[in-house]
Structures are given as C-alpha cells and as structure tokens.
Amino acid sequence: MTNNNVRTFSELTETKQPIAGEWNDTFSGDFLWSNVNVGEGVPDVMTPLTWDVVRAYWDQWVLIPGYRYLGNIAGRMYTNLTVLASIYAALGKNCADILKIVEDLGFLRLPDDMEIPLIPLPKSFVVSVN
Numbered sequence: 001m002t003n004n005n006v007r008t009f010s011e012l013t014e015t016k017q018p019i020a021g022e023w024n025d026t027f028s029g030d031f032l033w034s035n036v037n038v039g040e041g042v043p044d045v046m047t048p049l050t051w052d053v054v055r056a057y058w059d060q061w062v063l064i065p066g067y068r069y070l071g072n073i074a075g076r077m078y079t080n081l082t083v084l085a086s087i088y089a090a091l092g093k094n095c096a097d098i099l100k101i102v103e104d105l106g107f108l109r110l111p112d113d114m115e116i117p118l119i120p121l122p123k124s125f126v127v128s129v130n
Contacts, residue, residue, distance in 0.1 A: 006047075021058055023051065023072040023073075023074075023075070024072075024073055024074060025068065025071030025073055025078065025080075026071075026073055028068075028071070030081050030082075030117040031071075031080050031082040031083075032080075032081040032085070032116045032117060033071060033073060033078040033079065033080060033081065033118060034079050034081050034108060035073075035076055035077060035078045035079070036076060036079075036108040037079070037108075038070065038077045038078065039076065039077065039078075040081050041077070042054075042076070042077045045074070045075035045076060045118050046072070046075050046076070046077065051072050051075075054070065054077065055070070055072075058070045063083050063084075063087060063123065064083055064086060064087065064119060064125075066081075067080065067082075067083050067119060068080060069083050069084075080117065081102050081116060082117050082119060083117060083119070084101070084102055084105060085098045085101075085102055085111055085116040085118060086118045086119040086120075086121055087121075088102075089121075090123070090125055091122040095115070095116075099112070099114065099116070100114065102116065
C-alpha cells in the first residue's frame with residue numbers, strides 16, 4: 001500500500017513545487033535570502049496567522065514592484081538581500097560597494113567573491129524612487 005502524500009526530498013526539489021501547507025519563497029526566483037537580524041526578531045517558526053500579519057504589514061513597503069523584501073522559508077522570516085542590492089546597483093554602485101552596503105545593513109559577512117543576483121531595473125526606476 002502506497003501513501004500518495006509522502007514524497008522524498010529529491011522528488012520535492014525536482015518538481016520545485018512546495019507541498020500543500022508549506023511556504024518556501026526560495027522557489028520565487030534567484031535571490032539571496034538572509035535571516036540575520038530578522039531571525040532575532042522572530043526566532044521561532046511562525047504560525048500561519050503570524051505570517052499573514054507580517055506579510056500584510058510588509059506588503060505595504062514595496063521597494064521594487066513585484067518583489068517581496070521579506071520572505072518565508074520553512075516558516076522562518078528572511079530578508080531578500082537581492083532587492084537591496086538591485087536598488088544600489090541601479091544607483092550606480094559597483095559590486096564591491098554593494099557587498100559592503102549589504103553587509104552593513106544586514107549585520108552579516110559575505111564572501112568577497114560572492115555574486116548577489118540582481119533584478120534588472122530600468123534607469124527610470126532610480127528617478128521614480130522618492
């Protein structure tokens with residue numbers, strides 16, 4: 001007798017589809033996520049209600065339309081560092097400057113050769129930021 005609700009980790013990662021009831025924003029794109037700092041504010045796995053409240057609040061803070069600044073990975077809150085890095089890249093900062101800024105804002109240390117995936121932003125984006 002087989003159980004259709006049981007899947008191996010490799011089956012889940014091959015399909016890249018979270019099973020019902022789980023949330024994993026790493027499936028939303030190629031982003032650099034960190035739970036440094038926000039993990040201290042919410043150190044435990046969030047309940048679905050907690051995540052709904054957090055998401056409702058943070059969805060009002062749109063830094064780049066269509067991209068979330070905060071995400072939920074396995075019930076824990078994570079910051080999307082790609083959003084911050086992309087804004088600084090649009091402002092003309094080079095890779096070394098962006099790494100330093102992200103480290104300072106996130107209170108973390110990134111490897112010197114790390115490449116943060118960036119969201120391509122039009123030059124008009126910089127003008128529209130107030």
